[in-house]
Amino acid sequence: MKITMPPELVALQSFLAIGAVLFGVGLIGFLSRRNMIVMFLSAEMMLQGVSLSLVAWGRYHNDLGGQMLVIFIIAVAACEAAIALALVLMLFERKGNLDIAVWQELRESNQPPFEEEPPESEEAPADWPHLTRSGVLPKSISEKESYRRKV
Amino acid sequence: MKTLLLATLFLPAVAATLTGGGRMQARCWALVASLATLVGAIVLVAGFPIGAEDFAGTHWHWFAAMDKALDIQFSVGLDGLSLWLFALTALLLVVAVLVSWEAIKDQESLYYRFLLLLGTGMLGVFVARDIILFYLFFEFTLVPLFFLIGIWGSEQRRYAAIKFFLFTLAGSVLTLLGLLTIVLWDWNSGSGHPMTFSIPELTAHLQAHSMPYHLQVWLFLALFAGFAIKVPLFPLHTWLPLAHVEAPAAGSILLAGVLLKIGTYGFLRFSLPMLPDAAAACMPWMLWLSVAGILYGALVALAQTDLKRLIAYSSVSHLGFCMLGIFALNRVALQGGALQMINHGLSTGGLFALVGMLYQRYHTRRIADFGGIAREVPVLAFFMLFMTLASIGLPGLNGFVGEFLLLMGMFQRAWGTVATEWTVQYRVISVLAVSGVVLGAWYMLSLVARVFFGPLRERKHTEPITDLTLREVAALVPLCLVIVWIGVQPKFFLDRMAPAIDQLTGQAMCAADPKEELAQRRKGASEQRNEEMDDILKSAMEIAREP
């Protein structure tokens, strides 16, 4: 059975879907990344998702209020970006690191700080049969370097 | 007089904001301020006409919302009950400043600021005539004392300060709930008057239309939570010895002398007038708690090895006497109980001051470290013996008058009224209470004997011990004079107190007398009120109000 929808509703749905995707991606990024700049970008992405749905609803209701608000948001977001990046810069200057996990002062005084455990070393690769080496041995990557800090 | 009351009330607080500078400047300033407060209080006492209900009253609409449906007033005034507590506070404030003179050696200006702020808080509690204002002052007293104990106390000061603060706060929150419920019930009870927070108005309303019995009991328990902890009534007393031991001498004086009285004052000002039926119904339980406090406090005091702890437990015992007098719910006992509030403030305040002076000289509070020091400090020994005798109720001094009146009233309750199922218990209570007087003499006199009499004990440090200075004598002499005054001529005090107490507690006294109808009414809580009963109560009230 085919459901017929009015075209404006279809457009709304598409807009909303994209907005939701943007928001979701931003949210996941915000939660999973620890680089402050990336987190900030993710947050911006969430904001854009919301803005998009606002515009969509504004259009659907034939109300320019939504778009007006979005322009307002964009303006604010610009200011916010300036401040946020300045803050990030300051924070980086304090600790020389962009990792958000260095800043843990907001915990209860008697709780231990979050210590990053190095990932468990993978099991030694099975002893596959291999060809005799030829040429120069490629520069081996030490175990320490093989682990890249998740930033 | 209006201006004078306001000036006296806020003088310490204003002085506190202006205090500053070095040690000498701070303490002189505090002394001047407290003396001025005392002078104000004396003038108020002198001008107080017997029977006044709202002497030197000031009533401003403080903030009113919803077109004055919610009308919180800045309302202060003195009646016979407040008058003496007000004067006592002013007197003890001077004593506290004089006692702190040399004892406090760091951050003096901050110290005197807190002391003076505490003064205003305590004065305010007794003059407030509006529930919100009362509660404001009631809680406000906690803060300066918290810092006084927490900063200038001895070893365990933090723990003591926090325990004191939390314990009393926990109870007083329930009290606030109870008081607000009273206000709301009164507003909703359909008389059409705007919501009022004024204590006299509420009392009048509630005496005209009493609350349903069950609600009264719940509210009584809510108020009990705050006031009984303040008193402190056994078994809610454990914050008291700790706070006393850790507090600086001035803190102990004000704590024992004034702050404990806020509890008994609360019972007299709120529980009895506003919830008379509940008060009468809870009377046996309250009497048992009081007498338990009397005996328990006395016995535990007997086993103490620390001067301040001993006196702190003696406070538990004495406040038990106050509560016994209040809840014997008859006139003689109530007069005695109310007078005993003042008496305890004077004698225990004096005792704590003396212990502070001893500590300053000998740097110890352990009784075992003393012995025979009457030879070294005869004047101090004289004052200590004097205060001890006042505290154990020696006739001719103040303690006797209060104890005698309240025990007499208790006997009236036990033997002089129609027998009920409680009568036997009342008799046991009254005999036990009298035996508390014997125990009181025991622990206090053995304290004096162990500290002052016997051969002089060898001490390790050899710094010379000096007897009381003129300043210290000046701190104690006013207390002694008032103690003798009350002992020799209590009429002066009782006459001014009596009308207010009669007016406040008349209904509770009537309710406490055994009546069939009342018992019926208690069983069926929400039943229609018995018209005839109401008439009896009303006319009894009229009689009670007669001067």
Add this chain to the structure above:
Amino acid sequence: MESYIPKLLILIPTLPLLAAVVVAVLGKRVLREQSHWPVALALAGSCLASVLLIFAVQQAQKNHRHEHVVRLWTWAAVEGRGAGSGGQEANTQYPALITKNSVLSTKNSALITKNSVPTTPAFRMDIVLRADSLTAIMLGMVTFISTLVVIYASGYIHGDPGYWRFFAYVALFVFSMTMLVSVSNFVLLYVFWEAVGLCSYLLIGFWFEKPAAAAAGMKAFLVNRVGDFGFALGVFLLWTTFGTLDFHDSKVQTIPAADGHAATTVVHVDPQAVENPEIPGTVEHGIFGHWRLAQEHPFGEGSVVTAICLLLLVGACGKSAQFPLHVWLPDAMEGPSPVSALIHAATMVTAGVYLIARCTPLYAASLYAQEVVSTIGGFTALLAALIALTQTDLKRILAYSTVSQLGFMFLALGTGSQLGVTAGMFHLFTHAFFKALLFLGAGSVMHAMGGVIDLREFGGLRRKMPITHWTFLFGCLALSGIIPFAGFWSKDAILAAVAEKASEAPGSIYGYLSYGAMFTAFLTAFYTFRAYFLAFHGEERIPKEAGHHAHESPAVMTGPLVILAIGALTVGAYFQWTGDFLGHKDHPGFLMQTPSLTALQTEVVAEGSGPSHLTVALISTVVALAGIGLAWLFYIARRDLAESAAKLAKSLGLYTLSHGKFFIDEIDRALIVRPLEALAVLLAQIDRSVIDAVVNAFGAFPRALGATFRPLQGGLVQFYALVMALSVLALLGTLLW
């Protein structure tokens, strides 16, 4: 003369009070070694005033005015509900004091009868003094003895650093004691009852550096407090039963003020004004007032009056050192000897006797209470005499003898007859002379012996101290009851009263008490002369502590001794002869003019020196002589007999019992003091580990709750964000559900 009574009555206590204040203020700096002057002068003045008072009272009695009441000021007043309601409506039935309230009864009389609102009776207490024969006698005795003691003490205490303090305390004591016997109200009686106890406490602990003295002072105060506990209960019961605590009738007149001020209250206490119907006002019937005493059964017959009597007796036992509260008096001998003479022999300890004499009408209402009074008195007399037999401390022997003699007084008062009460008071009066004499004599010995008072340390002092020796002998003879010394007459009267009561009520306890009293009289003579012989006869032994002091005391000390010795010789015979005290057939005697005692007067008409009286006198004399003889035999003639007797008693355990004071102190300690102390320690432990622990548990609960959720606050921003996001999701989920 009569018009001076109020002034004299006020003057007598005021002079010592002024002296006390003067010495307390000026003593340390100004008066120093002259501190005795203000006190001695004031007491002499009081003494003079007391003598005048006696004459004034006597003269007034000729005009049939037996009671004089002076009201000074109102001490405390709690007005009754409604004007004038209260005492006069108080029902004497038990439980009393349900009065109908007139305002209420207009409303619904049927309801009121069922549920009347109980009125609190008006509580009004005035500072009131009274003068009657009983008071006048007590006042005269107290001021006379105290004057002599103060003169003596100015020599005895000489050189002590606390010289001024001593005289300030003594003056305060005399003030309290004179007030005690002249107040006209039970509360005031209680007030000064405790006040004399305080003075006793201060004076026993006068040398407070001595641990024994400090402990003895505290013991005295505490044991007295136990007695006061009973006294207070009795007073409260009196109040709840009779609605008043005044001795006298009074009339309260309320004058309404015109201009809206509080009404003024006028209280009339003058008996004539009270009975004058022209003066308006409500009459309050005092406990020993005219109205009540005129009733058939003024105090009802119920158990309440017995309870009141017994409770008052507990108070009297505490103050007058009767069993089982006698334990404090021997220890009180740690105080200076003049104090022992004044307070613990002559005056304060007789307050209990005074109380019971004053309450005679109350006791008359309860035969059971009378029997208890007599029994306690007789038992204490015997017990104390037995203990005194083996003591070696001269002052303790005298202390136990005081306890024993006070027991005699109780015994007499318990008979409840006219002869009994007069005999008790007569003995109180004569005893004050010879016991003060004995104590002062002991003090003189102690002074000479450098503070040693143990009879094993010294002896044979009769040549070194002739005046002390002779006066002490007079005291001993009086105490033993040898004719014509004072003690003979009064003790004889007591024995006669008991014998008479025993013959009136055959089979009652009085018969045994009569024999017991006779035996006690024998013991008294024996132990008194044992002490006398040991101290003044035999070979002369002087302890080394005496140093150069071992000589007769100065005149300022021997003077009072001589005066008291003359008194001990004559007062008994004089009053016996004039009949002023005991009365004759046709003339009831001065004491019996006391309003509260007049009720007894009608009972005995043909009493006097009847045949039974003579028999008793003969027996008691023989018994006393036998006691003295035995003492002479044991301690002068045949010392070996004494030792073998002691050996015999020891083998039976009697000696240990007597020497150990029947171990009453130890029993008290084991049964009362120790358990209470253990309870105190236990409760202190419970306070800390149970009650406070519960409080802390309340504190621990939120803390534990917090601890469980604390790890959530780990400080990782992203964790917070995650929780936020999940919460929003959860919220959305619930909204869209």
